[in-house]
Every structure is written in structure tokens, then in C-alpha cells.
Amino acid sequence: MSNGLTSVFLDVLGLSGTHWAQTDAEKRMIVWLLEKDQSAVGGGAVGFDISEMPWSDTDFDDMKRFLLDVIEGARRKDGWGFLDYQPNEDLLFPCLDQFYKLVSVMDASMLNQEAAQKWLRDTMEVPDDPIVCGYPRCSKHPVLLTVFGCHLCNN
Known part of the structure; x- marks a missing residue:
């Protein structure tokens, strides 16, 4: 994917995912995706391995279903009205x-729990990290x- 397409991909997943996320685990999954923000970490530097996403072996099947629903929501254009552009x-x-x-x-045997736990530990070390602060949303x-x-504001 090009840098621009990557941003669009994450925008639409973020909109759909935020709409559907109910549990802390679901919200963490969407925040993890949205942290792949090229405006903050640099263009071309936001690839990811799905095995390193914040899956948990205890609720893996529920999280997998949630993420599939999020992708379906993005295809249905859930939240696209908030974009200031029309995705191609x-x-x-x-x-x-x-x-x-x-x-x-994906199945539970493919999970990289070490990477997911490191990410979660790192977020807990930042006092104003949104995960620590109750998952706030953008006012716009x-x-x-x-x-x-x-x-979306950054890109």
C-alpha cells in the first residue's frame, strides 16, 4: 500500500472500529491500529504484523469476530461521513x-503475546496515554x- 492508502485504510478502520468497540479489549485493538500514524512516526514506517496486535488467548475468538466486523463496517462505509475526502x-x-x-x-497459535504485552506495558507507563485515561475520542x-x-485530524 502507498502511504496515502495506508492512512485511508487506518482512517476507515478507526471510524468503524470506534463505532463498534464496546469492551476495553476492543478499544485497545482500535487504538493499536490508529497508533500506526504516519504523521507521528514517519511516512512508510507504519507496517504491522497481525500476530503482534493486542490479541489475548482468553478472548481470541471474540476479538477475531470483532475485527472482522470492523472490516465489514469499513466496507459498508460506517463513519465515512466524517471524512473530509472520498476514499478511492x-x-x-x-x-x-x-x-x-x-x-x-488467524488462529490463537499464531499470536505473539510478547509483543502485545510489551505494547500494553509501554502504554501503562505514559500517564496521559488514552488507554490509561478511559479511551477518549476526538471532539471533531x-x-x-x-x-x-x-x-483523522493528523492526516
């Missing part, structure tokens, strides 16, 4: 479809904030 569906939807396939075949966009602020 011809470019975006194949990426969402591929992500859906990757998540679909209905999206969870990260340590970098609002992914």
Missing part, C-alpha cells in the same frame, strides 16, 4: 478484503484518540 474504493476495498482474509485465517471525529492525538 477501487484501491481501498481490495486492501480491506485482503486484511479480512488474513484475520480470517468519532474516533478513539491515541498518544499522537486523532488519526
Whole structure:
């Protein structure tokens, strides 16, 4: 994916995910995705391995279903009205479809719990990290904030 398409991909997943996230685990998953913010960490530096996402072996199946629902919501354009641009569906939807396939075949044996736990420990060390502060949302966009602020405002 290009840098621009990566930002769009994360924008639409963030909007859909914030809409559907109910539990702390679901909100953490969306914040983790939204932290892949090129405006904060640099263009081309935000790839990720789905095995390193903050999955838990105790609720893996629920989290997998949640993430698949989030991807489906992004394809339904959940929250797109808050974007100040129109995503190019011809470019975006194949990426969402591929992500859906990757998540679909994921199983608990593939989890990298060490990476997920390190990320969570790191967030707990920052007193004003949104995860520690109750998962605040942007006042302009209905999206969870990260340590970098609002992914949509930043991009």
C-alpha cells in the first residue's frame, strides 16, 4: 500500500472500529491500529504484523469476530461521513478484503503475546496515554484518540 492508502485504510478502520468497540479489549485493538500514524512516526514506517496486535488467548475468538466486523463496517462505509475526502474504493476495498482474509485465517497459535504485552506495558507507563485515561475520542471525529492525538485530524 502507498502511504496515502495506508492512512485511508487506518482512517476507515478507526471510524468503524470506534463505532463498534464496546469492551476495553476492543478499544485497545482500535487504538493499536490508529497508533500506526504516519504523521507521528514517519511516512512508510507504519507496517504491522497481525500476530503482534493486542490479541489475548482468553478472548481470541471474540476479538477475531470483532475485527472482522470492523472490516465489514469499513466496507459498508460506517463513519465515512466524517471524512473530509472520498476514499478511492477501487484501491481501498481490495486492501480491506485482503486484511479480512488474513484475520480470517488467524488462529490463537499464531499470536505473539510478547509483543502485545510489551505494547500494553509501554502504554501503562505514559500517564496521559488514552488507554490509561478511559479511551477518549476526538471532539471533531468519532474516533478513539491515541498518544499522537486523532488519526483523522493528523492526516
